[in-house]
Amino acid sequence: MLSDGIGAPLRRKEDRRFLTGKGHYTDDINRPGQTYAYFLRSPHAHARIRGIDKTAAEAAPGVLAVLTGEDLAADGIGGLICGWMIHSKDGSPMKAGPHPALAQGKVRYVGDHVAVVIAETLNQAKDAAELIEVDYEVLPAVVSTAEARTSPVRVHDDIPANTVFEWELGNKAETEAAFSRAHHVTRIDLVNNRLIPNAIEPRAAVGEYDSGMDTFTLYTTSQNPHVARLVLSAFVGLAPEHKLRVIAPDVGGGFGSKIFIYAEETVCAWAAKKVGRPVKWTAERSEAFLADAHGRDHVTHAELALDQDGRILGMRVHTTANLGAYLSTFSSCVPTYLYAPLLSGQYAIPAIYAEVDGVYTNTAPVDAYRGAGRPEATYVVERLVETAARELGMDPAELRRRNFIRPDQYPYQTPVIMTYDCGNYEASLSEALRLVDYENYPRRKAESEARGRLRGIGFSCYIEACGLAPSAAVGSLGAGVGLWESAKIRFNPTGNVLVYTGSHSHGQGHETTFAQLIASQLGVPTEQVEVIHGDTEKTPFGMGTYGSRSLAVGGSALYKAAEKIIAKGRKIAAHLMEAAEADIEFKDGKFTVAGTDRSKTIQEIAFAAYVPHNFPAGVEPGLEESAFYDPLNFTFPAGCQICEVEVDPDTGVVEIVNFVAVDDFGKIINPMIVEGQVHGGIAQGIGQALLENCVYDPESGQLLTGSFMDYSMPRAHDLPSFKVGMTITENPSNPLGVKGCGEAGAIAAPAAVMNAVTDAIGVNDLQMPASPERVWQALQRGRMAQAAE
Amino acid sequence: MPTVSMTVNGKAVSREVEPRTLLVQFLREHLGLTGTHVGCDTSQCGACVVHVDGRSVKSCTMLAVQADGRVVTTIEGMAAADGTLHPIQAAFRENHGLQCGFCTPGMVMSVADLLKNNPSPTEREVREWLEGNICRCTGYHNIVKAVLAAAEALRGAPAHAAE
Ligand code: FES
Ligand code: FES
Numbered sequence: 001m002l003s004d005g006i007g008a009p010l011r012r013k014e015d016r017r018f019l020t021g022k023g024h025y026t027d028d029i030n031r032p033g034q035t036y037a038y039f040l041r042s043p044h045a046h047a048r049i050r051g052i053d054k055t056a057a058e059a060a061p062g063v064l065a066v067l068t069g070e071d072l073a074a075d076g077i078g079g080l081i082c083g084w085m086i087h088s089k090d091g092s093p094m095k096a097g098p099h100p101a102l103a104q105g106k107v108r109y110v111g112d113h114v115a116v117v118i119a120e121t122l123n124q125a126k127d128a129a130e131l132i133e134v135d136y137e138v139l140p141a142v143v144s145t146a147e148a149r150t151s152p153v154r155v156h157d158d159i160p161a162n163t164v165f166e167w168e169l170g171n172k173a174e175t176e177a178a179f180s181r182a183h184h185v186t187r188i189d190l191v192n193n194r195l196i197p198n199a200i201e202p203r204a205a206v207g208e209y210d211s212g213m214d215t216f217t218l219y220t221t222s223q224n225p226h227v228a229r230l231v232l233s234a235f236v237g238l239a240p241e242h243k244l245r246v247i248a249p250d251v252g253g254g255f256g257s258k259i260f261i262y263a264e265e266t267v268c269a270w271a272a273k274k275v276g277r278p279v280k281w282t283a284e285r286s287e288a289f290l291a292d293a294h295g296r297d298h299v300t301h302a303e304l305a306l307d308q309d310g311r312i313l314g315m316r317v318h319t320t321a322n323l324g325a326y327l328s329t330f331s332s333c334v335p336t337y338l339y340a341p342l343l344s345g346q347y348a349i350p351a352i353y354a355e356v357d358g359v360y361t362n363t364a365p366v367d368a369y370r371g372a373g374r375p376e377a378t379y380v381v382e383r384l385v386e387t388a389a390r391e392l393g394m395d396p397a398e399l400r401r402r403n404f405i406r407p408d409q410y411p412y413q414t415p416v417i418m419t420y421d422c423g424n425y426e427a428s429l430s431e432a433l434r435l436v437d438y439e440n441y442p443r444r445k446a447e448s449e450a451r452g453r454l455r456g457i458g459f460s461c462y463i464e465a466c467g468l469a470p471s472a473a474v475g476s477l478g479a480g481v482g483l484w485e486s487a488k489i490r491f492n493p494t495g496n497v498l499v500y501t502g503s504h505s506h507g508q509g510h511e512t513t514f515a516q517l518i519a520s521q522l523g524v525p526t527e528q529v530e531v532i533h534g535d536t537e538k539t540p541f542g543m544g545t546y547g548s549r550s551l552a553v554g555g556s557a558l559y560k561a562a563e564k565i566i567a568k569g570r571k572i573a574a575h576l577m578e579a580a581e582a583d584i585e586f587k588d589g590k591f592t593v594a595g596t597d598r599s600k601t602i603q604e605i606a607f608a609a610y611v612p613h614n615f616p617a618g619v620e621p622g623l624e625e626s627a628f629y630d631p632l633n634f635t636f637p638a639g640c641q642i643c644e645v646e647v648d649p650d651t652g653v654v655e656i657v658n659f660v661a662v663d664d665f666g667k668i669i670n671p672m673i674v675e676g677q678v679h680g681g682i683a684q685g686i687g688q689a690l691l692e693n694c695v696y697d698p699e700s701g702q703l704l705t706g707s708f709m710d711y712s713m714p715r716a717h718d719l720p721s722f723k724v725g726m727t728i729t730e731n732p733s734n735p736l737g738v739k740g741c742g743e744a745g746a747i748a749a750p751a752a753v754m755n756a757v758t759d760a761i762g763v764n765d766l767q768m769p770a771s772p773e774r775v776w777q778a779l780q781r782g783r784m785a786q787a788a789e
Numbered sequence: 790m791p792t793v794s795m796t797v798n799g800k801a802v803s804r805e806v807e808p809r810t811l812l813v814q815f816l817r818e819h820l821g822l823t824g825t826h827v828g829c830d831t832s833q834c835g836a837c838v839v840h841v842d843g844r845s846v847k848s849c850t851m852l853a854v855q856a857d858g859r860v861v862t863t864i865e866g867m868a869a870a871d872g873t874l875h876p877i878q879a880a881f882r883e884n885h886g887l888q889c890g891f892c893t894p895g896m897v898m899s900v901a902d903l904l905k906n907n908p909s910p911t912e913r914e915v916r917e918w919l920e921g922n923i924c925r926c927t928g929y930h931n932i933v934k935a936v937l938a939a940a941e942a943l944r945g946a947p948a949h950a951a952e
Pocket of ligand 1: 833
């Protein structure tokens with residue numbers, strides 16, 4: 001192993017610029033002649049727009065334009081789209097209501113975009129926005145997930161019962177049969193609380209139009225610039241693809257929220273042509289709360305059928321998923337194909353049946369947020385299993401063991417689409433038990449009790465489907481795109497290397513991990529490898545970064561491109577050393593004639609390729625190769641988290657006192673970066689379980705948690721340090737043996753925490769976030785129930 | 790429009806500004822020092838922390854005119870002139886205390902103030918101090934590790950003050 005090659009905790013290449021304030025985030029970019037956009041947003045959750053009077057605003061100082069949905073329509077600019085078609089049980093396609101970038105006729109949530117003011121300064125734009133007169137006919141609103149289908153309010157006038165789809169997966173008859181044979185049935189009602197992603201960099205955009213070239217450039221906070229360009233061209237109709245360049249420079253965190261194609265970015269690019277000057281917009285945090293796509297928001301009833309030995313016979317799940325007022329870019333696949341296919345968890349479950357109703361409400365759109373569907377699935381499975389263990393009086397670890405898919409069962413076909421290719425769930429559970437010191441848990445519990453504290457322990461054995469995804473498979477499930485990835489490797493004549501990837505880094509450290517990968521494979525030092533991403537004009541068309549896919553899919557594309565470099569290098573080396581191509585071996589950056597000491601470095605070969613004075617016949621000059629990689633399967637990272645909490649019975653305050661995560665991510669390129677991803681994911685998962693909750697007023701639809709003062713973000717003192725371990729089964733489905741690590745922490749943690757809290761207080765009926773008030777009330781309910789017995 | 794003058798990262802600067810200009814806007818928009826970030830509008834996230842007269846301040850919560858005549862240090866002023874990272878910056882890199890890097894300038898500036906006043910903080914004290922700096926990426930685990938490592942490095946190198 002090279003000291004900076006695969007498996008080394010190489011310090012990150014990107015850190016210096018971030019640590020010295022030299023990063024280039026979108027808001028750091030200023031273009032000559034730039035103007036500023038300010039969006040007038042709906043103060044109402046639901047209203048008809050009877051008219052907009054913009055005369056006073058247009059006459060205000062510094063104002064260049066005041067634009068509304070009518071102007072968009074007049075220019076033939078189309079609405080925003082949802083790129084994944086879901087069909088209901090009865091075969092009918094999902095019902096997608098119109099989603100204009102600026103409201104047309106109606107506003108449907110607080111924060112919906114009504115008009116934009118473009119002015120010389122931001123303050124002038126804001127001042128002018130106050131002069132716009134909007135004549136609203138305020139309508140009643142529906143915000144509750146559970147009540148969306150029975151409410152008389154219609155978010156979209158022509159969509160009955162606010163129902164986007166009624167979808168199902170699995171075999172209903174077999175599942176019914178399994179339940180009729182059951183010795184025991186565990187039932188649980190769960191709310192997966194709505195979250196607001198809150199990447200610390202707010203969304204931003206700078207749109208620019210070059211009238212000489214007739215080209216647009218959009219600088220934007222995107223996780224997938226090529227997908228943004230494709231949608232803006234093919235569906236929104238902003239400009240043809242070859243006339244639109246999308247640049248996503250340094251991006252300050254995404255967690256899913258920067259995948260989507262939003263109104264503001266679209267409007268900035270369009271408005272730049274209208275006013276003939278660059279247009280800049282940067283979200284204020286309160287706008288991010290209102291109008292970034294939110295996450296989760298499920299209401300679920302789930303049942304588990306077991307035999308007398310604690311073996312699972314079947315699972316039945318009904319979920320209502322709130323999709324907000326409009327279908328965001330990938331919203332429809334999150335509570336369907338990214339959710340129900342994971343309901344088998346790590347267990348051999350013979351029969352599963354899931355129904356999911358997607359609903360509209362007068363709230364911000366809901367879409368993928370770290371884990372996207374898989375945290376919701378894990379939460380259902382792991383709270384069910386833990387509850388079953390309690391009801392059967394079994395050790396929760398033992399009940400899980402009894403039901404694990406065994407290592408000799410791969411490939412394992414679940415009843416819900418997925419074919420797991422490898423794993424070892426017993427190994428990660430055992431390692432987690434060791435790290436948490438399970439043996440001595442009873443002693444720790446007694447100690448806590450002696451101090452008047454309630455101690456609880458909770459497990460979460462998760463699985464996720466990552467490495468999105470085999471294109472044909474997702475196509476057959478309704479995806480509007482393929483999910484392959486691209487790569488290009490360019491050797492320069494002097495021997496250093498440019499690596500272009502279609503994936504995108506917004507904190508994950510691709511510039512380091514990909515450099516390590518290429519350095520190992522091609523035998524060049526990492527400091528001579530530069531990774532380039534985030535610009536549609538520089539990188540090959542790529543699908544971007546989400547679903548823990550960059551390494552498994554993007555890295556595999558890089559691997560393939562590097563193989564092509566080596567193959568070409570071998571031809572050149574054979575010619576230069578007058579040997580047969582078959583006799584050339586490549587190792588550690590050197591082409592060697594087998595069995596001799598004659599060799600050429602890859603840098604020498606690169607030079608020869610660009611100065612081809614002595615070159616093999618029929619071989620093209622230059623040393624640059626591209627590859628596209630379409631994965632054969634999803635990848636299936638899996639592992640076990642164990643959480644120990646102490647609860648103060650007088651206040652309901654929960655403290656996490658021990659937190660262990662053991663993950664199987666397949667082969668690890670940079671363990672330091674991988675552990676960092678795990679830490680961050682766990683923090684978001686703990687945030688969901690204990691702190692974070694997006695709340696709308698049920699009557700008015702006003703967002704009650706619209707700032708960091710009302711929405712409780714995890715802070716340093718809310719969290720412990722984590723114990724992180726790894727077990728490894730190498731992935732047989734891609735050439736690197738990797739699986740993906742970006743979402744695991746957030747997927748597993750909520751169930752681990754909630755299982756621990758409910759264990760501590762002895763009351764299972766508790767929803768996230770387990771705030772002190774809710775925990776205290778649950779304790780009182782438990783006491784009353786005990787007294788009544 | 791009033792003129793404000795101050796010393797920023799060792800250099801005297803002077804600009805005419807609208808009275809409502811925030812210190813962070815002055816730094817980012819008037820001086821082009823974009824290392825100081827804005828992550829919120831309620832003085833909560835700490836992405837904007839700089840030093841004014843040696844103390845950490847949320848520059849989104851101070852007017853540029855209030856900094857008139859004072860000494861301001863931003864993240865751009867932390868590394869040595871030859872590019873050597875400040876020990877706190879180096880510790881963040883060594884311990885992977887940053888991912889997307891957006892909260893990082895504010896973290897570093899805030900930590901510098903902590904370690905100046907408390908050279909040997911406990912883990913709990915570090916976590917309490919960072920209450921005003923939100924990071925969405927790291928889960929704070931490696932930030933805390935970095936701060937404790939930086940404290941040790943700074944104690945070992947008395948010549949290098951926390952600023
Ligand atoms: S920008 Fe100053 S505290 Fe958030
Ligand atoms: S590193 Fe991204 S917010 Fe802290």
